[in-house]
Amino acid sequence: MKWLSLYPGEHIYSGLIRYRIRMGQGVMSDKRFFAHNHLPYHWFRSQVPLNHLMRETLDSIAPDPDKQFALRLNHTPFAPWLLSLPDGMAPQELKEANHRPNTEENPFQVDRRWKYCPSCMQMQKAKWGVSYWRAAHQLPGALVCDEHGTPLHSHDALRYLNFTLPDKWEGTSTPVPMVDAWQVSWQPFIYAIARRLQCQPTWGVELRDSIYEVLKLSKPLRRGDRTVANALFAQMRSELGEACLAGLFTAYARQFTRPTNVLWITLSPFGQSKGLRHPLYWLAIVFWLKEQLPALKDEYENGVTTTL
Numbered sequence: 001m002k003w004l005s006l007y008p009g010e011h012i013y014s015g016l017i018r019y020r021i022r023m024g025q026g027v028m029s030d031k032r033f034f035a036h037n038h039l040p041y042h043w044f045r046s047q048v049p050l051n052h053l054m055r056e057t058l059d060s061i062a063p064d065p066d067k068q069f070a071l072r073l074n075h076t077p078f079a080p081w082l083l084s085l086p087d088g089m090a091p092q093e094l095k096e097a098n099h100r101p102n103t104e105e106n107p108f109q110v111d112r113r114w115k116y117c118p119s120c121m122q123m124q125k126a127k128w129g130v131s132y133w134r135a136a137h138q139l140p141g142a143l144v145c146d147e148h149g150t151p152l153h154s155h156d157a158l159r160y161l162n163f164t165l166p167d168k169w170e171g172t173s174t175p176v177p178m179v180d181a182w183q184v185s186w187q188p189f190i191y192a193i194a195r196r197l198q199c200q201p202t203w204g205v206e207l208r209d210s211i212y213e214v215l216k217l218s219k220p221l222r223r224g225d226r227t228v229a230n231a232l233f234a235q236m237r238s239e240l241g242e243a244c245l246a247g248l249f250t251a252y253a254r255q256f257t258r259p260t261n262v263l264w265i266t267l268s269p270f271g272q273s274k275g276l277r278h279p280l281y282w283l284a285i286v287f288w289l290k291e292q293l294p295a296l297k298d299e300y301e302n303g304v305t306t307t308l
């Protein structure tokens with residue numbers, strides 16, 4: 001795909017959609033489009049930068065490992081996954097989360113529809129003549145634009161992208177609702193975290209280590225730490241609030257009688273699920289401790305005042 005080009009911050013799938021239009025491949029069937037371009041056939045989802053379909057797509061577009069990493073980092077909402085980087089692994093080596101595609105999103109409550117900012121769309125059209133999907137707007141829990149501070153727009157049909165660009169949705173999309181106080185604080189938080197990880201991909205390891213320090217926990221947690229972890233999680237739950245946990249995790253939204261102890265399954269090596277821990281678990285903990293983590297403090301304060 002040597003004619004594939006991307007605008008700043010454009011999601012890789014958005015680039016593929018524009019490529020298809022530009023190359024006159026819109027008349028092909030979807031299946032034929034993928035086969036013709038040596039891409040795996042799949043439906044474009046907004047928040048799965050590490051599943052095997054994205055890996056195969058990037059393998060086909062950019063076999064060079066450095067280029068591939070830059071694409072994933074800057075053109076998908078991958079940055080928070082660097083919080084889940086296994087100890088001793090280089091960020092460039094993180095290419096797949098080993099989750100089954102149909103189960104990887106199930107425990108999470110955040111809105112996974114594709115989102116765009118109407119102001120960004122107008123600017124893109126004025127500047128480039130086309131609109132495109134920005135990767136940052138697909139970050140988990142993002143509801144307002146990081147540049148304009150205005151509500152992002154979406155539509156129920158945008159669960160999958162279906163080869164459309166944002167301007168196609170003008171007039172039919174609606175602003176995504178932001179109803180809870182935690183969601184307001186989450187906006188500068190998620191953008192600041194992602195931006196810092198894009199600049200310094202190994203920072204996630206530092207941030208993660210500081211969680212153990214602030215909570216005075218051993219790394220890794222031992223089975224005997226369970227009681228302490230339970231008490232800390234009770235504190236986390238009460239300080240974050242039920243609305244926040246319910247907005248992030250399905251187990252809390254559906255009021256399971258024994259919902260996951262987020263702290264324990266994230267910090268201990270005894271979690272039940274195989275594969276990489278989803279970054280939403282780490283993000284929930286970092287969000288809880290955002291005013292106490294030394295690794296976060298400067299970045300967070302700078303980022304908040306300059307962008308929102």
Ligand SMILES: [Zn+2]
Nearest residue numbers: 117120145148
């Ligand atoms: Zn915008």
